[in-house]
Amino acid sequence: MPASLTLSDTVPETARDAILASIKAHNDALLGPSDRRDLFIPIQADDGSVDGGLVGYTGRGWLYVELLSVPERLRGQGMAGRLLTLAEEEAKARGCIGAYIDTINPAACRAYERAGYSVFGKIENFSQGQDICWLIKRF
Template sequence: MELAITEGLAPQEETEILERLKAYNLETFGESDRRDLYIPLYDDKGAITGGLVGYTGRGWLYTSMLFVPQELRGRGLAGRMLDMAEQEARRRGCIGAYIDTMNPQARQLYLRQGYREIGSLQELAGGHAVTWLEKRFASEPASGE
């Protein structure tokens, strides 16, 4: 089989690879119970300006994106969104949450929110690093249950 490096695939080719991977994972690991979770931030005109994007699956919440616009920072919005997402994840039966970041300020926020570092990749271009963090939920039920 000949292999070649490209800088892109047709959308249907990428979809085909993803579908094959999903089928393999389903057969090998079982259902993931994946459910999306969004907490959008809107401005006064109803335009989206930031928010939290993630999903729950296999008993964990993964926050893939968390963004607060500069003019709204310092108001506790990031912490509130994380708290909301974690409470929903607990309602969905999750045992914990994980997140990754390259931003040192975000890393400090996650540590204050009870996350702990579980790994990092140092020496990225520009002297940056990426850090992975996790937070195990307490065994008591989520509020509102």
């Protein structure tokens, strides 16, 4: 007998944790245990608060840049490239062979391309006329 399905617009943390545990167990069986390690490069404002930076992780030979934000006061000064370079150097030290990132921001896409990333996937007109792009860089 098939399981009954219900739809909700909220996700209990215990349910999210159970689904994630199931995915991780499947991936570990398929690929072996993950060597995932977080990576964080903060940008701090004068008052010491974090107002930008890079959040990502390395695992299975790759760096994934989850979040990259440069505060307005530092834009146009190569800060995105500096963040990526620092993250990539650490990723290489961890044995990674490349990095990937996604963005809907055209200026960010150009910055990533200047840093040596290439678009390998795109959904055109994803939202309000903007494309979402996935970029890759092999080391």
